[in-house]
Amino acid sequence: MRPSLLAATTFAALGLAAAPLMADSLAPESDVPVAVSLAPDQLLAPYYAQLRKQVTMPEAGPNPALSPATTLTRIAFGSCNHQSAPQHMWAQIAAQNPQLFMMIGDNVYGDNGWDADAGLESLRKAYALQASHPEFAQFRARFPMIATWDDHDFGLNDAGGSFPMRRWGEELFETFWNASPEVRSRPGVYDSSITGPEGKRVQVILLDTRFFRSDLKRMEWSRERPPLGGYLPDADPSKTVLGATQWAWLEQELAKPADLRILVSSTQVITDAHQFEGWTNFPTERERLYRVLADREDSGLLILSGDRHAAGIYKTEQAGETFWELTSSSLNLAFGNDNDRSTAREPDPARTTKFFSVENYGLIDIDWKTKQLTMTLKGNDSGTLATQAFNW
Structure with a gap:
C-alpha cells in the first residue's frame, strides 16, 4: 500500500481528516495554490497524536544507572533477541558480571506478523512480551543497559x-528503553556517553544506521538468486547511511577526549563477503567512516556490530x-549450529575467526595497565568460541 493511501485510510478509521495536499496560502502575486510535498511520516503525525492517547507504551522496566565515574573493565553486548524465543542467555551473561550491557539491534522482532498498520501494533506487542519475561526483567534490574536498533x-x-x-517506531523504542532527553530531542536514536576518570575514559558511540539511511540498491531479479543476499554496492555520493546531521554529530563526538572508544553499528562495517545489509552497500560512506575514525582525537578504538x-x-x-x-549475533535466534558449514559458506579474508552460527554474545575486557583490549565470543553454553586481544 502506498504510504499516502495508508495514512489516509488510517485517518479515516479514526475519524480524522486526511492531511491536506495543498497549502492554505497562495503563491506570491498569484491565485494558484502552492502544492506542498509532505513526507509520509509527516502525513501520519495527526494519527500518532491520536494514537498516543489510546495505547499503553511498553517499558523495559527498572534499570540501574551507570555511574560516570565507573572505571569500565568488562562490557557485554548482544543482538538479535526474539521476544518469543527462550530467554536463557540472560542468566549466562549475568554470570560474567559485566558492568554494562549493550543491546545493539534487533532487540525484538516487532515486524513479525506486521500487517502494514501505521500503529505498528506487532512491534508494540513485541516490546510488551519482552518486558514480561522474568529472565530479562531480573537481568535488567541488576545491570545497566543501553541500546540502539536495527531493522x-x-x-x-x-x-x-x-x-x-519510522517516527512511531522511534517513539516506541525511546519509551521502552527510557532514552535520554538528548536522544528524545532529535530524530533518530544515536547516542554517546563517556565513562571513567581521566586516563581510563571509555566513550561508547551508538550509531543509528536506520532512521536516515538511503534506500538499498537491489540486484535484478533472476531465477538463480545469490546465496548471500540480494543487494549491490551503491557509490552514488548522494546516498547516506547516517545522514548529514548524524555525521556532523559523530565528528564532534570523536573530537572529545577519551582513552578508548567503542563504536556500535547495528550492521557490519568491515566485511565485503556478502550481499546482505551492511556498510558494504555504501562504499563511499564506509570510506568516509574510516577517514573520520582515523582523524579522531587520540584513543583506542573497537567497532561492534550484529545483525x-x-x-x-x-x-x-x-x-x-x-x-x-x-560481530555478535544472535542471542536466541541462531539459524544453524554448524560453525564449520557457516564458515565455509561465507569465506572472508577480513575475518580472523570462524563464522559462528550458534547463539552467542560478546564480551570486551579492558586491561588499563597494559592498554590491552580482549574481545571474546561466548556460545549458548557460555563456552568460548573465539578470543582476540590487541593493544592500543
Whole structure:
C-alpha cells in the first residue's frame, strides 16, 4: 500500500481528516495554490497524536544507572533477541558480571506478523512480551543497559529512512528503553556517553544506521538468486547511511577526549563477503567512516556490530590504521549450529575467526595497565568460541 493511501485510510478509521495536499496560502502575486510535498511520516503525525492517547507504551522496566565515574573493565553486548524465543542467555551473561550491557539491534522482532498498520501494533506487542519475561526483567534490574536498533525493531526488515512509520517506531523504542532527553530531542536514536576518570575514559558511540539511511540498491531479479543476499554496492555520493546531521554529530563526538572508544553499528562495517545489509552497500560512506575514525582525537578504538545471526572477529587496514570489529549475533535466534558449514559458506579474508552460527554474545575486557583490549565470543553454553586481544 502506498504510504499516502495508508495514512489516509488510517485517518479515516479514526475519524480524522486526511492531511491536506495543498497549502492554505497562495503563491506570491498569484491565485494558484502552492502544492506542498509532505513526507509520509509527516502525513501520519495527526494519527500518532491520536494514537498516543489510546495505547499503553511498553517499558523495559527498572534499570540501574551507570555511574560516570565507573572505571569500565568488562562490557557485554548482544543482538538479535526474539521476544518469543527462550530467554536463557540472560542468566549466562549475568554470570560474567559485566558492568554494562549493550543491546545493539534487533532487540525484538516487532515486524513479525506486521500487517502494514501505521500503529505498528506487532512491534508494540513485541516490546510488551519482552518486558514480561522474568529472565530479562531480573537481568535488567541488576545491570545497566543501553541500546540502539536495527531493522526488526525499527519496524520492517531491511528498512531505512523511507519507512513511513519510522517516527512511531522511534517513539516506541525511546519509551521502552527510557532514552535520554538528548536522544528524545532529535530524530533518530544515536547516542554517546563517556565513562571513567581521566586516563581510563571509555566513550561508547551508538550509531543509528536506520532512521536516515538511503534506500538499498537491489540486484535484478533472476531465477538463480545469490546465496548471500540480494543487494549491490551503491557509490552514488548522494546516498547516506547516517545522514548529514548524524555525521556532523559523530565528528564532534570523536573530537572529545577519551582513552578508548567503542563504536556500535547495528550492521557490519568491515566485511565485503556478502550481499546482505551492511556498510558494504555504501562504499563511499564506509570510506568516509574510516577517514573520520582515523582523524579522531587520540584513543583506542573497537567497532561492534550484529545483525547476521552469526558471529566473528574482523580486521582491516584502512586510512593508515588497523581497525578491529567484533560481530555478535544472535542471542536466541541462531539459524544453524554448524560453525564449520557457516564458515565455509561465507569465506572472508577480513575475518580472523570462524563464522559462528550458534547463539552467542560478546564480551570486551579492558586491561588499563597494559592498554590491552580482549574481545571474546561466548556460545549458548557460555563456552568460548573465539578470543582476540590487541593493544592500543
